Amino acid sequence: PHRCSCxxxxxxxxxxxxxxxxxxxxxxxxxxxxxxxxxQLSSLSFPRARVLPxxxxxxxxxxxxxxxxxxxxxxxxxxxYRLFFEDEGKKISPWHDIPLYPAGQPGLLNFVVxxxxxxxxxLEVATKEKGNPIMQDTKKGKLRYYGIDPxxxxxxxxxxxxDPNVKxxxxxxxxxxxxxxxxxxxxxxxxxxxxxQVKALGVLCMIDDGEADWKVIAIDNNDPKASQLNDIADVxxxxxxxxxxxxxxxxxxxxxxxKPLNTFGLNEEAKDRAxxxxxxxxxxxxxxxxxxxxTDKGKFEV
Numbered sequence: 001p002h003r004c005s006c007x008x009x010x011x012x013x014x015x016x017x018x019x020x021x022x023x024x025x026x027x028x029x030x031x032x033x034x035x036x037x038x039x040q041l042s043s044l045s046f047p048r049a050r051v052l053p054x055x056x057x058x059x060x061x062x063x064x065x066x067x068x069x070x071x072x073x074x075x076x077x078x079x080x081y082r083l084f085f086e087d088e089g090k091k092i093s094p095w096h097d098i099p100l101y102p103a104g105q106p107g108l109l110n111f112v113v114x115x116x117x118x119x120x121x122x123l124e125v126a127t128k129e130k131g132n133p134i135m136q137d138t139k140k141g142k143l144r145y146y147g148i149d150p151x152x153x154x155x156x157x158x159x160x161x162x163d164p165n166v167k168x169x170x171x172x173x174x175x176x177x178x179x180x181x182x183x184x185x186x187x188x189x190x191x192x193x194x195x196x197q198v199k200a201l202g203v204l205c206m207i208d209d210g211e212a213d214w215k216v217i218a219i220d221n222n223d224p225k226a227s228q229l230n231d232i233a234d235v236x237x238x239x240x241x242x243x244x245x246x247x248x249x250x251x252x253x254x255x256x257x258x259k260p261l262n263t264f265g266l267n268e269e270a271k272d273r274a275x276x277x278x279x280x281x282x283x284x285x286x287x288x289x290x291x292x293x294x295t296d297k298g299k300f301e302v
Contacts, residue, residue, distance in 0.1 A: 070193030083134040115154040147256020160283035186223035202232030205265035
């Protein structure tokens, strides 16, 4: 089995250099569907047990050459509004085609900004729509808004997915079927559609309708305080009260819609960076299985 895994790892790695092999790699991996196999394959081929090379997206784009530009379609705060993404004139998916790990920047992660701090329109990457543009969420045909201003820049990590079929051992509940949420706590308001590199500092496990909805606390690497913030313990020292502010925002925001308070797993603790990176990597592995076709894509646009 080890020898077979080595050959498969080499084949998959080659497929990213030669796109014509990609569909063959996808088909071959479907037959090897366990998380253990993916982890083994990744560790054989790439550092940090990554399924994809850190500098490469699923379509071969390199973060070194990416010139990503958000392109608006329709009027903001309408049902028709979409924010698409292009790289050198070619449309890309912010969910699938932007690498999670930026090349040449160890310890950082790419962050897709959906909702700027202080704005209430509930914008999100459309995981079930072709191209996965950012759009405003709806309920019963009406646009959705938060009842209070977000106290952070809100978005997600690309190439991650919280599998609704897999129960997280610590949270004791399944994922919510979305990319992992990120709350960026820096001083700058980041525009929707911004792609920036962040340091993951910690994570909260919010429980939403019985599903684990992880909230990664991060800092923009360009923030003036970024050099002082390297783990969750630093947040309380440098920005006292910030973790509690974030937690209470998530606990109460749905009460403005007449819903009950949200709850948290893990004794409401904000876990440290090491734990956070394990959560992110698991979500990256689950995204890879969805993209490879190992996990049934259902209504997701992959």
